[in-house]
Amino acid sequence: MDVAGILSQCREHMNKSLEFFRRELRGIRTGRASTALIDYIKVEYYGSPTELRELAAISVPEPTLLLVKPFDPTSVAAIVRALETADLGLNPQSERNAIRINVPAPSAQRRQQLATQVKKMAEDARVTTRNERRDANKLVDQIAKDKSSHLSEDGAKDAKDEVEKLTKKHIELIDQVCAKKVDEIEKN
Numbered sequence: 001m002d003v004a005g006i007l008s009q010c011r012e013h014m015n016k017s018l019e020f021f022r023r024e025l026r027g028i029r030t031g032r033a034s035t036a037l038i039d040y041i042k043v044e045y046y047g048s049p050t051e052l053r054e055l056a057a058i059s060v061p062e063p064t065l066l067l068v069k070p071f072d073p074t075s076v077a078a079i080v081r082a083l084e085t086a087d088l089g090l091n092p093q094s095e096r097n098a099i100r101i102n103v104p105a106p107s108a109q110r111r112q113q114l115a116t117q118v119k120k121m122a123e124d125a126r127v128t129t130r131n132e133r134r135d136a137n138k139l140v141d142q143i144a145k146d147k148s149s150h151l152s153e154d155g156a157k158d159a160k161d162e163v164e165k166l167t168k169k170h171i172e173l174i175d176q177v178c179a180k181k182v183d184e185i186e187k188n
Contacts, residue, residue, distance in 0.1 A: 028114055068099040070097065089106075115182045122177070126174055
């Protein structure tokens with residue numbers, strides 16, 4: 001692999017970790033009802049774990065209410081069970097072929113816990129980004145040591161500087177996403 005390939009791979013992995021972080025944040029509730037809160041909950045459906053969004057239409061008829069309408073009415077009990085065991089602090093109420101979920105505003109203590117959880121998730125994303133930096137720098141060092149690669153010390157240093165710029169950029173993006181989510185949690 002050449003230096004351009006290493007940089008490309010590093011950028012790709014850092015982007016994936018950022019996207020994973022953003023996807024994980026969708027499951028953190030802020031006080032407003034959001035379909036993203038329960039979209040990815042796994043429901044035991046005919047013996048296999050299936051995401052809720054594949055089994056039901058999820059809507060937000062009111063700011064503090066989620067409405068789940070299963071495509072298969074026989075799956076209501078399984079969906080209610082999955083929502084109760086998801087540890088989101090929600091209390092689903094089934095009504096014939098639909099499930100209503102009241103999303104209460106979190107208490108001040110719960111908001112603090114959620115903000116702490118978001119900050120921990122952000123730190124995990126930063127660690128993943130730094131690990132990508134470490135791996136890319138190791139590959140650059142390996143190429144620099146290989147005499148047949150024709151990579152000079154200056155070329156290796158430039159490549160490492162580029163990896164460092166990528167790392168700083170991604171960590172700044174993670175920090176921005178984290179700050180926005182914490183602000184959402186604290187204000188709503």
